Amino acid sequence: MTRRLPWGAMARMTGRRALAAVPVLLAVTFAVFAVAAASPFDPVKAYAGTAGLTASQENLDQLRANLGADQPLLTRWWDWLTAAVTGDLGDSSVMRRPVAEVITERLGWSVLLAATAFLIAIVLGTVLGVLAGRRRGGLLDRAVSSAAYTLEAAPAFWLGLLAIWFFALKLGVLPAGGLTDTASDTVTADQVARHLVLPALVLGISQLPWFFLYVRQGVGDALGEDPVRGARARGLSRRTVLTGHALRSGMLPMLTLVGSRVPELITGALLVETVFSWPGIAAATVQAATSVDFPLLAALTVLATAAVLLGNLLSDLLYGLADPRVGFDG
């Protein structure tokens, strides 16, 4: 591509989206506080754990005051928000540590898992989609398509349990969970790689059907369009037609998909991390939710929301680049 990138338009769109994100994030954090406050779980009980079952009421009341759990919803949200703006994310009650530390320690593992899975889904999905779309109704197309439809209906945690049963218990070739071997206390690259295989494959494969079906449809349709038929009529080779014409327009819908799959990827990771005891941020999210750990929960929700907004922005930017007719929020 020799065309110069429309930096100005892209920057303007990014700016507009960033502005719009502010009220969205505010509303989301408030919703988190409201929902958590309305939940029947008691943060003090969750904090005290088994000790809470023999603690005196006075002791529990003191804990409630120390944790700030006796404050009204609006006060807690405002306190959290004003502190968060200055960079202080508060302390996680379930992890007994500052929220920022919990997140920095775990986020990396989640990003590694999600990125690997996303890569698997996109690469495998595209390759299979092109192959299937090129000769629709063929053996490969029929086999992969029906598998894709089945996978679409299968929840990620079920795939995870299935994978553990097959690879870890039946074959005994891959570890069933964790970041490293149970007996090891150092994190080495080869151990992480080995432990990453199953969760990343499961998460990737659970995302694969969407990419596959989109690409297959796009490429198939494009091959039937006038410009492609025209190109073929002009005597261009199959290969040139496929890559030069069909692939380019056929791949467009997938760019949108990349952005819109981010929320799915996050919820999928949540389940997969839990099944494989992967020490990522998702596992912490589940704990934070059941323990009504406001500061951790709010910070994680902001992160997840930001990831979704970023994903959408990215796909819109890519789309605008790939198809100039679409433009940037024009």
Add this chain to the structure above:
Amino acid sequence: MTARSIRGTATAILAGAVALTAAACTNPGSTAGASGGPKDSAVVGVAYEPETLSPLLGYGKDGNSKIFDGLLAFDADMKLRPALAVKLPHITADGLTYTYTLRDDVTFSDGTPFTSKDVVFTYRTILDPKTNNASRTELDAIKKIEPVGDDTVVFTLKYPYAPFAERTVQAIAPEHVAAKQDVNTGAFTTKPIGTGPYVLTGWSKGEKLTFKANPTYWDGAPPVKKLTMAVVKDDDVRATRLRAGDLDGAILPPNLAAGFEGDKAKKTYAAKTYDYRTVTLPTHNKVAGDTAVRRALDIAVDRQAMVDKILEGAGKPAYGPVPTDSPWFAKGTERRHDLAGARKILDEAGWKPGPDGVRVKNGVRAEFPLWYLSGDKLRQDHALAYASDAKKAGIDITTQAGTWEVIEPRMKTDAVLAGGGSPGDPDFDQYLLLKSSLAGDGFNNMAWYDNRTVDKALDDGRRTNDPARRKAAYDTVQRELAKNPGYTFLTHIDHLYVVDDSWDGLNTQIEPHDHGLASGPWWNVESWKPKKSTGEAKK
């Protein structure tokens, strides 16, 4: 990209995936290292994870932490022995002053010497209301704590509290580290430094804790050099990983432990416990609060059947919080299963069978709800068996599952299938469970039990250090419980552990209700000795 290169890419990716899988196959379970010389590392599977590792927030309060030591420690029979103190404390005749002399050869794992300042700091911090310690009430008796020089600590109590020495198994934190950070969220809560036999090397929350032996431990460096505690919440997964050799030992429920019976390489340990299951009979319920109903239920229930069927033999009938094989148990307070007797008590008290077989008295139907914690199979089984036994005597109990959030507001009037138990001293359980002034105080005295004779005996029991008088006081409590049972105690539950038979020196301690990290045969992992391997002994 050309079509051929696409095809090429696809092949490459597939090949890559295969290679990745193949690479993963090359060293499966490489850590097992089962055969060969004596093992110097152990991997055990535990079901629970501690909330924190800071003694200031409650970790190690019952002693026996791997990372920390208390002034005193419990041996296998829950008898006190000195740890960081050179001997048991000197107690003044009025029972109000406890003086501890400390060892002078102890250092924390960072090399700093341990002194009386650390002891004083630990207790004062726990007693500070700003510290989020949910077990603070247990140290309620302390009025003040003072250091005398580097090697002596003096506790002064508000009232004579006989089991106070048992409380000083509390783990001691280093002042020079913990005092410099936020006690509730500082790094010390997850990266502790102690005087104990093991040093924490890593804690991946929800996955595992790893320890290495403390080479400068004051009681001698442990032969088991590396210890891993894998947190595996699911019973089946724990059993599977034990079988696969990933774990060397694990706690298991009776039915899964039975699966290892034929395995020559593994041994099963049944730990005796104070862990009871009981039904609260709230005083504020018209039916459950009636002494005749309580007494009838107490003998209508078939405890032995529960032990045989629900616990598969791993446990024993319970008649109070004190297990029948404890020296504190009042002999003669065992109740026989006697359905006819139960019916007779109810008949005499005016509870007459109604048309549907359920008894009625003055228009009140003999019925009440019984709650149990949802998801807890053992409690559910106990609750169902209890309701079925009660039905035979004409009392209609509806069992209902709920979380603590649902159950707690109903505890005043509804029955609850509760569990508890802490060894060490009879005061620990009984005072909280039966003292009338603690009725409805959090989860203490859930049944709102109110019995003046018991109240007095509980006070007598904790205010004297004379063993004979203490025994007499707790005998009174147990006999009163037989006359007016505010709870129906059902069973004491053994905890089962399956461990590789590759060490000497394994036994179990008498265990409390909650199975912390310190429970199980690894309560004294520091004194395990690797067995000499048969055949060629390496090294």
